[in-house]
Amino acid sequence: MTRTPSIPGVHAGSAPRVRAAAGLLVYLLAGLYFGVVLVKSEAASWYRIQEMFRFQSFHMxxxxxxxxxxxxxxxxxxxxxxxxxxxxxxxxxxxxxxxxRRYVLGGLTFGTGWGLAGVCPGPIFVLLGSGVWPTLIVLAFALLGTYLYGVLKDRLPH
Incomplete structure (x- = not known):
């Protein structure tokens, strides 16, 4: 009879939980890396986004x-x-x-929010992690928009 080696402090039935936690750690590290890339590439910069919408820079x-x-x-x-x-x-x-229709309406809605807020949904948490607290307003309205979509999705063109 072969016996699987035990890990100190880990019970036999908790192996799936350990694997799930390790998987979540991989996602956390990938998210941290993505956030650093967004900040370093200035993709989370309001000024860079405004330059793009004004056709002043090719960067974005x-x-x-x-x-x-x-x-x-x-x-x-x-x-x-x-x-x-x-x-x-x-x-x-x-x-x-x-x-x-769905792509044009969705693109117009997304672009309007992006232009008004100066940030797309990707860097919201990156900006919060960087200490840009006014982004909480953007997060609140992004969540409100997601909620409203859930309420109205049966009436929208899909």
Whole structure:
């Protein structure tokens, strides 16, 4: 009979919890890295975002373009690889629905909020972590908008 080695302080039935905690640690570290990249690339800078909307600088367009290119390549690799998730399920990328209205209305809504707040949802927590406390107002309205979408989603074009 083989016996699995025990970890001091960890009970035999808690191995899935330890694995889940280790997985969460990986996500935390990836999120911290992403936050540092956002700050160092100035993607979380209100001034850089305003320069972009005023067509005064290529900086943000270059960052967004590289993100789109990275997303395209990653999506194609995921579609072709047949990789499994941590739970053992095959990762699939579902195709987008046809039509233009939902994308135009969603883009206009997102862009209006981005232009008014000077920040998209990605860097909200990065800015809070950097001590930019007025971003709490942006977070509150982002949460309100998400809630309102949940309430109104059956009446919106999809």
């Amino acid at each position: 367009f270059g960052l967004i373009g590289s993100a789109v290119l990275t997303g395209l390549v990653t999506t194609q690799l995921l579609r072709r690889s047949g990789l499994n998730s941590r739970d053992g399920q095959t990762i699939t990328v579902t195709p987008k629905e046809k039509g233009w």
